Amino acid sequence: MKFAYKFSNLLGSVYRKGNLLFTPDGNSVLSPVGNRVTVFDLKNNRSETLQIEGRMNITCIALSPDGCTFIAVCEDGEALLCSLVSRTVLHTYHFHAPIHAVRFSPDGRKFAVTRESKVLVFHAPGKSREYNPFVLYRTFYGPYDETNCLDWTSDSSAFCVGSKDMNTRVYGARRFSNLIVYSMSGHNDEIAGAYFEENSLDLYTISANGRLNVWECDTDLDGLKPYEAPDEEQKQVEVPEGEESEETPDKVVKMTKDEEAKMVDKILYKRTARHTYKEARGEGAGFSKITSTAFHKHTHILVTGFQDGVFFLHEMPDFNLIHSLSISDQSIASIEINKSGDWIAFGCGGLGQLLVWEWQSETYVLKQQGHYNNMNCVVYSPDGQHLATGGDDGKVKVWNTSSGFCFVTFTEHLAAITGVIFNQKGQVVLSSSLDGTVRAFDLNRYRNFRTFTSPRPCQFSCLTIDPSGDIVCAGALDSFEIFVWSMQTGRLLEVLAGHEGPVSSLSFSPSQELLASGSWDKTVKLWDVFENKGARETLNIMSDVLSVTFRPDGGELAVSSLNAQISFWDPQLAKQVGSIEGRHDIGYSRKEQEKITAKKSAFGKAFNTVCYSADGQCVLAAGRSKNVCIYSVANQMLIKKFEISCNMSFDGMEEFLDRRKMTEFGSLALVDTEEGKDVSLPGVKKGDMSSRHWKPEVRVSCVQFSPTGRAWAATTTEGLLIYSLDSTLVFDPFDLEMDITPSNVKSTLAKGEYSTALMLSFRLNEQSLIQEVMENIPIPDVEVIINNLPDIYVDKLMAYVATAIESTAHIEFYLIWARQLLMQHGPRLKQRSQSIMAALRLLQKNVTRKAEDLGKLCDHNKYSLQYLLSLGRCKRKFVTQVGSDSGLDQEEEEGSSSEAELAMESLSDSDSDLLMDNT
Incomplete structure (x- = not known):
């Protein structure tokens, strides 16, 4: 089994914070998700999370006009220059301060950054031959408070900046004789948006309290006159040809009195209109601040989002209302319009919601929402095509593994979901909840067709279903009982009592009529549910049981306990056959407000979730840490450890004490640094005594291996992480000898010795060579070749055909191979089905998807x-x-x-x- 698993996608979280972006072709949306960026391809209906991680959560992103590079800026001011072509980080730069807005100029030669009360303009990366991609061109001063937003003119000659000091300033990107800086007021709240008209210096400014000013300039873009320095100044400041100097702030903003006297034709702005959103919202509507704006210059459409989830579409400059709609009751954090002006993207951070709306037809192009609270559980469908997740928000979501989109959400539960599971056919998903119900959902009609309840109300903590799909079992958190229902009738069949603590985990044996239950009473009980004889065996564990799971063939039981150990038991003999000590593998970490070392805090951590791999040779284990471990069951040793996140915005990420955050009064996280305010209670956000504030802690609540063995999923604080095998691994030889070379394989194929050439290609195990050999074999010879193929090559051929069907255009050709394999080697394949189960499920998944x-x-x-x-x-x-x-x-x-x-x-x-x- 290979362990080259790499991060491939992030599901369950579509938007967190920051601004949205459309690609230049308008077919994809870039959305910041925590410290990563997800690309939603609206044309092909797919989503992809880039393998790019920032040090903290990303707050703003900017995309170059050519769509090849983008800049992502984190909370602490760290900027990542990334390539959308190679999906890699090209360079990092630190601004050492929070950044509110980043935007490239339309010509792609520069980009502007709002940093504190200044605006920094850089040369665009790749446009000049510099070793450092971030080359500062000029710094612009003027605002008295933080700068919020900026916009460029159509020809990139000037830009405007809105600030919290309620003013908007227009700067010349180059030195002009009639424009240095022009400041406009007229608002009584911070500026939420400022935009130029197309091919004009006319300006729209919007403040957060719902006021819009229309400014008309008496000069066209062609009327900006380049500044011509006197001869003496040209001699003093010599600039090499092809380079621009970094000028001092005085030279950027200030001029001498003689120079100001020469500027007789300075540009002037005049306010031609003033509008308010109170009229559009109606007199009865309450006051709500503007949180996001977007303006499309070609169609003159202004979109405004409010704190209460309402958004307006206005036609400018007449301020004619086109649409007034509401998304939800949560604040709209970001709005973006695509190049053609047809699609509008909305991001709501409170709900983790991303919408793409076509305003002309009033239809949704994309409507995705993740769990806006923690995800607790995940399960793969039997064919590996779907994933079901349950969260603390009481929702059950089903995701498509190929597209990355959620296609159905069930909201019938009234409390947190504690367990989800598919039936054997994958047509039904069941979920248990703390609201005292177990519900069954039909994935064909998308409805809740059965609800299982207990005689008296109790909270269900775990769930399982027998392999035939007839019996449903759920464990109770408060009554310490296990309830057994009939799937067909929904009737309660039996109540299994015997545990003396909350039931934490349940698992049915795939091959035997045996139910295993783990509890906090330090025991695992094996029940014969069908014979109603009570507990068959009781396994005594050294500590509280957190998770139990059977091996895919039912021959072994893995038990995770509170002492960070994983023990393996033989269910037939009720005998322990091995154990793994995982305390040092979980990883050391400490919270910001903890006063103990990371090594000391590791004593309370354990593996909360354990699952077997598809072939049963390894187990995947995780818990309250950022690490996921893969262990070999036979050798009882750690094979590989995955670090799921490096996001320092989460708590519990630091392993060592950061001396930079230590003061004479203790850790900086425990000290209230705001002056003039009373020290707030622990857990209360500064400045608002009614709201709670905390940093989410990084943890893994559930892990699950794909039935195909090609991927595994983990529900984490960031979302649903998918790790899959690296498809670029092409050379992995098997039983290799000196004379087995690609040339010898091709010569054997040319002689017509197809069976020998096929076996030699599998021994060399080079994918392109195997494909060449197989596609050159005549179809009439396929039956004879497969009939004489040894079993070891049959398994390899089955795995290759299952993988090839996913991407090949020769579907019928490979289906002929698959049909002959199953017909001629069916009985022998059934005998060793456990070892090739991953390949069989992959074949089923790909054939079903193609159909x-x-x-x-x-x-x-x-x-x-x-x-x-x-x-x-x-x-x-x-x-x-x-x-x-x-x-x-x-x-x-x-x-x-x-x-x-x-x-x-x-x-x-x-x-x-x-x-x-x-x-």
């Missing part, structure tokens, strides 16, 4: 052809009727019919092009 995709395509083509045929009949009938009514002679009728046929041919050509594009 669904082709079925949708065939249905679409069938309906398109029916539409074209009906349209042709209607057209021919109409032409015939017109010809008969007008009394045309035979020649004219023939001419008119030929014209109709030409029209039909042109119509069919255009529609057939659309049909071919879909195909």
